[in-house]
Amino acid sequence: MKRHLVPKPNSIEVYSWKDLNVGINIEFYGRVFRIVDCDTFTRSFYANEGVKIGNAEEYPNDPFVHTRAFINMKQNPPDLAEHKNYIEVLLKGGRPNKNLKSFLDNDRKVLSFAILWQDNSYDGGDKYYRFNYFLSDNSVEVKEILKPNNGQYPFSMLLKRQKLAKTPILTHCPGMNMRDVDYYQP
Secondary structure, three states: OOOOEEEEOOOOEEOHHHHHHOEEEEEEEOEEEEOOOOOOEEEEEEHHHOOOOOOOOOOOHHHHHHHHHHHHHHHOEEEEEEHHHHHHHHOOOOOOOOHHHHHHHHEEEEEEEEEEEOOOOOOOEEEEEEEEEEEEOOOEEEOOOOOOOOOOOOEEEEEEEHHHHHHHHOOOOOOOOOOOOOOOOO
16 A cells, blocks of 8 residues: 555545554455554554553464465475476477586686697698687587688688587487497586
8 A cells, every 4th residue: 555544444534543553453445454563663652642552462373374384395206207397398398408507507608729720732721710619518619710811711610519429420310329429528
């Protein structure tokens, strides 16, 4: 409620300080409130006016707090979490992100290395690259650093951002590898 004159229920009169006291029920706009205590200034004000104010009461018990305590005690069986994930994926929901902590801790943290390749082929020469290792998802990318007007095509991406295996994965079709793959780490 904003600060204003509050009308008494079913009346044209408004509440005043004389209508308030500790230990009474009071109705504002159809809602009943219980006054359980007041501060020291209010007690001294009522004492100066010669009005006896009631004793402080305890707050009433809230059954919601008791019920909430029982809900928080409930524990799901360990296989229920896997079942919930399965149902969520079955219903076309998102998969739980197990790498979220790594992403939140290491987002925008990149290990960057300057690389020089001395190409001895016919049209070779010195080629400069930037090797970036992303700590958030352990992926790498290699970009060529091109100088302006050097006569080369402007395709600077040598290796797109991906996880880099220590040994090549040789399969007939992508995604058919059944072996455990060892990827480069920082």
